[in-house]
Amino acid sequence: xxxxxxxxxxxxxxxxxxxxxxxxxxxxxxxxxxxxxxxxxxxxxxxxxxxxxxxxxxxxxxxxxxxxxxxxxxxxxxxxxxxxxxxxxxxxxxxxxxxxxxxxxxxxxxxxxxxxxxxxxxxxxxxxxxxxxxxxxxxxxxxxxxxxxxxxxxxxxxxxxxxxxxxxxxxxxxxxxxxxxxxxxxxxxxxxxxxxxxxxxxxxxxxxxxxxxxxxxxxxxxxxxxxxxxxxxxxxxxxxxxxxxxxxxxxxxxxxxxxxxxxxxxxxxxxxxxxxxxxxxxxxxxxxxxxxxxxxxxxxxxxxxxxxxxxxxxxxxxxxxxxxxxxxxxxxxxxxxxxxxxxxxxxxxxxxxxxxxxxxxxxxxxxxxxxxxxxxxxxxxxxxxxxxxxxxxxxxxxxxxxxxxxx
Amino acid sequence: xxxxxxxxxxxxxxxxxxxxxxxxxxxxxxxxxxxxxxxxxxxxxxxxxxxxxxxxxxxxxxxxxxxxxxxxxxxxxxxxxxxxxxxxxxxxxxxxxxxxxxxxxxxxxxxxxxxxxxxxxxxxxxxxxxxxxxxxxxxxxxxxxxxxxxxxxxxxxxxxxxxxxxxxxxxxxxxxxxxxxxxxxxxxxxxxxxxxxxxxxxxxxxxxxxxxxxxxxxxxxxxxxxxxxxxxxxxxxxxxxxxxxxxxxxxxxxxxxxxxxxxxxxxxxxxxxxxxxxxxxxxxxxxxxxxxxxxxxxxxxxxxxxxxxxxxxxxxxxxxxxxxxxxxxxxxxxxxxxxxxxxxxxxxxxxxxxxxxxx
Numbered sequence: 234x235x236x237x238x239x240x241x242x243x244x245x246x247x248x249x250x251x252x253x254x255x256x257x258x259x260x261x262x263x264x265x266x267x268x269x270x271x272x273x274x275x276x277x278x279x280x281x282x283x284x285x286x287x288x289x290x291x292x293x294x295x296x297x298x299x300x301x302x303x304x305x306x307x308x309x310x311x312x313x314x315x316x317x318x319x320x321x322x323x324x325x326x327x328x329x330x331x332x333x334x335x336x337x338x339x340x341x342x343x344x345x346x347x348x349x350x351x352x353x354x355x356x357x358x359x360x361x362x363x364x365x366x367x368x369x370x371x372x373x374x375x376x377x378x379x380x381x382x383x384x385x386x387x388x389x390x391x392x393x394x395x396x397x398x399x400x401x402x403x404x405x406x407x408x409x410x411x412x413x414x415x416x417x418x419x420x421x422x423x424x425x426x427x428x429x430x431x432x433x434x435x436x437x438x439x440x441x442x443x444x445x446x447x448x449x450x451x452x453x454x455x456x457x458x459x460x461x462x463x464x465x466x467x468x469x470x471x472x473x474x475x476x477x478x479x480x481x482x483x484x485x486x487x488x489x490x491x492x493x494x495x496x497x498x499x500x501x502x503x504x505x506x507x508x509x510x511x512x513x514x515x516x517x518x519x520x521x522x523x524x525x526x527x528x529x530x531x532x533x534x535x536x537x538x539x540x541x542x543x544x545x546x547x548x549x550x551x552x553x554x555x556x557x558x559x560x561x562x563x564x565x566x567x568x569x570x571x572x573x574x575x576x577x578x579x580x581x582x583x584x585x586x587x588x589x590x591x592x593x594x595x596x597x598x599x600x601x602x603x604x605x606x607x608x609x610x611x612x613x614x615x616x617x618x619x620x621x622x623x624x625x626x627x628x629x630x631x632x633x634x635x636x637x638x639x640x
Numbered sequence: 641x642x643x644x645x646x647x648x649x650x651x652x653x654x655x656x657x658x659x660x661x662x663x664x665x666x667x668x669x670x671x672x673x674x675x676x677x678x679x680x681x682x683x684x685x686x687x688x689x690x691x692x693x694x695x696x697x698x699x700x701x702x703x704x705x706x707x708x709x710x711x712x713x714x715x716x717x718x719x720x721x722x723x724x725x726x727x728x729x730x731x732x733x734x735x736x737x738x739x740x741x742x743x744x745x746x747x748x749x750x751x752x753x754x755x756x757x758x759x760x761x762x763x764x765x766x767x768x769x770x771x772x773x774x775x776x777x778x779x780x781x782x783x784x785x786x787x788x789x790x791x792x793x794x795x796x797x798x799x800x801x802x803x804x805x806x807x808x809x810x811x812x813x814x815x816x817x818x819x820x821x822x823x824x825x826x827x828x829x830x831x832x833x834x835x836x837x838x839x840x841x842x843x844x845x846x847x848x849x850x851x852x853x854x855x856x857x858x859x860x861x862x863x864x865x866x867x868x869x870x871x872x873x874x875x876x877x878x879x880x881x882x883x884x885x886x887x888x889x890x891x892x893x894x895x896x897x898x899x900x901x902x903x904x905x906x907x908x909x910x911x912x913x914x915x916x917x918x919x920x921x922x923x924x925x926x927x928x929x930x931x932x933x934x935x936x937x938x939x940x941x942x943x944x945x946x947x948x949x950x951x952x953x954x955x956x957x958x959x960x961x962x963x964x965x966x967x968x969x970x971x972x973x974x975x976x977x978x979x980x981x982x983x984x985x986x987x988x989x990x991x992x993x994x995x996x997x998x999x
Binding site: 524533540542546 | 693923984
């Protein structure tokens with residue numbers, strides 16, 4: 234096989250022999266080595282102090298997650314005395330082209346575990362991606378981070394089979410972000426018998442609201458919850474896998490009717506001052522979606538929908554999940570159920586996050602054990618887009634490490 | 641039955657004052673609303689969906705792309721006479737427009753009324769800025785081929801300016817201009833083709849044609865021309881410089897509303913004929929905008945009877961400058977088209993849309 238040509242965007246300046254990068258495993262580190270933790274901390278400080286990143290909420294969120302205190306907390310959860318953890322080897326991260334920070338989480342977790350990493354980022358221009366790659370390059374100039382620099386390669390290459398195949402055959406883990414299409418493509422390429430794939434499929438998320446609990450909220454609490462909901466759903470134009478795209482109302486009809494009206498009014502007030510970044514083309518997509526949905530399913534546009542920013546469609550429970558056509562941009566399919574178990578049948582493995590309002594953790598724990606096939610996370614309103622190292626039901630630290638039993 | 645006698649009986653397709661037009665066209669469109677609601681189940685479902693919302697302030701405007709996704713018809717299957725198809729420039733998905741005999745005949749009739757206003761009643765010698773094979777294969781018509789055939793009925797001695805490889809055939813073009821020197825002729829083509837394969841070629845070869853009596857009619861998107869900084873003014877200037885053409889009429893139309901096209905007047909504005917109307921809608925509110933505001937173009941037409949295409953929301957941006965008071969003297973709203981709504985940046989965790997980006 235011919236050696237592929239890749240464009241190395243980080244670390245800059247070093248001549249890298251790809252063959253050697255994959256074969257030389259002497260640079261693998263120890264989990265949570267001092268140097269790796271220092272690197273993460275330096276990245277965090279830069280993200281949180283440099284004004285250039287302040288305008289990007291996801292960069293700030295990333296900076297917070299990488300804080301030394303948080304990494305120490307995570308370390309305690311991951312490294313427990315009873316087991317011995319070692320890096321898996323070389324990890325190939327295929328970053329999604331549309332969310333610019335996710336590859337950093339993926340990379341950092343793997344670096345902290347001591348792996349060597351090659352990250353394929355999209356070659357399409359993105360200011361956020363360029364900023365962060367530039368930042369990493371600056372940090373890697375420090376002689377104190379020489380080992381990190383040796384274990385990290387951020388590349389772009391034109392989507393050619395040859396390069397994807399070359400990389401796939403040489404790594405121990407492939408972290409396949411980017412949804413069904415990317416996962417499907419890489420699944421066709423041969424890998425080592427000992428390698429592991431972590432696949433992140435297209436996912437769909439739903440908000441569940443207890444009507445009774447919502448009706449009991451004070452005006453202030455209601456506004457707070459509406460803000461949390463707007464943050465969950467309108468960041469990333471409602472296109473992140475964890476953004477709620479449907480709202481399921483739980484309770485009796487009279488409670489639900491009142492709750493819907495109160496809630497959507499509060500959401501509208503929040504949206505009045507919210508920088509949602511939606512554009513004309515998003516509005517047209519949404520309008521066309523509403524027409525098409527009505528044509529196919531006889532759904533009704535809710536009376537709540539007064540402009541193109543908030544669009545709420547009343548659908549039957551059977552149509553509550555639309556993984557195929559949902560266009561995001563502030564579109565919510567809503568349906569009513571009497572009790573949580575009524576929705577069980579519709580929660581397939583495609584369902585990722587349930588953001589909830591008004592349920593106790595006991596109630597949720599009881600319910601989730603009642604025969605729910607899908608659902609990866611259940612989080613309160615406002616935590617929808619928070620990153621967690623347990624993602625789509627996979628502990629990412631587990632995915633990039635191996636446990637050695639010594640008896 | 642879609643009775644258009646009132647409109648046909650006017651002296652020109654630009655006769656109705658705004659008061660007369662408001663009455664006539666609105667009543668007619670309301671009748672079409674009811675006809676489509678009663679006869680097209682899909683349209684009924686869509687109209688019902690909007691019944692309780694306030695997203696639109698006025699009547700329902702159907703997004704034009706629905707015709708790419710669904711076959712919408714308001715007539716029984718046995719009345720289907722032909723199906724118009726057209727592919728957009730950016731997408732391979734085809735619009736399918738279902739016609740009965742009456743709708744098809746009204747389309748031709750209205751197109752004749754409008755074109756005769758600019759070309760006169762006589763058929764003029766016609767120079768087509770395209771190659772002849774674009775209309776040869778009648779079983780698989782491109783939108784281009786259909787457009788040329790539609791307009792070809794207004795000309796005679798059809799002469800194609802280009803060869804099959806899109807190079808200009810100077811011999812034919814020169815023979816045409818010499819044969820009809822000093823006489824009115826009709827030139828038709830698609831905006832970009834005329835610019836790229838005709839004007840640019842004449843300029844490069846330093847050839848000057850005398851087509852001073854010609855009426856040049858052209859249509860199709862400006863997107864490729866805007867990319868090379870050519871607007872309507874530049875286009876007309878070059879038409880004059882290379883061929884001495886004085887009269888140039890761009891027109892705005894779509895396969896979803898064939899017939900009632902919007903033609904550019906002598907003062908450079910596109911005009912709504914009596915058979916059609918235009919509004920500018922804000923994408924953010926879906927409310928109709930006042931004149932001079934830029935927004936989405938909504939078009940209505942009294943022709944679509946066999947399919948629910950009488951009130952459509954396009955994905956083009958435009959500005960209306962006024963009604964009935966254009967310096968050209970024609971009645972109707974007059975406006976400019978600014979091109980397509982720009983595509984939004986794709987966001988989200990999935991790369992579904994990334995295929996075309998190619999790293």
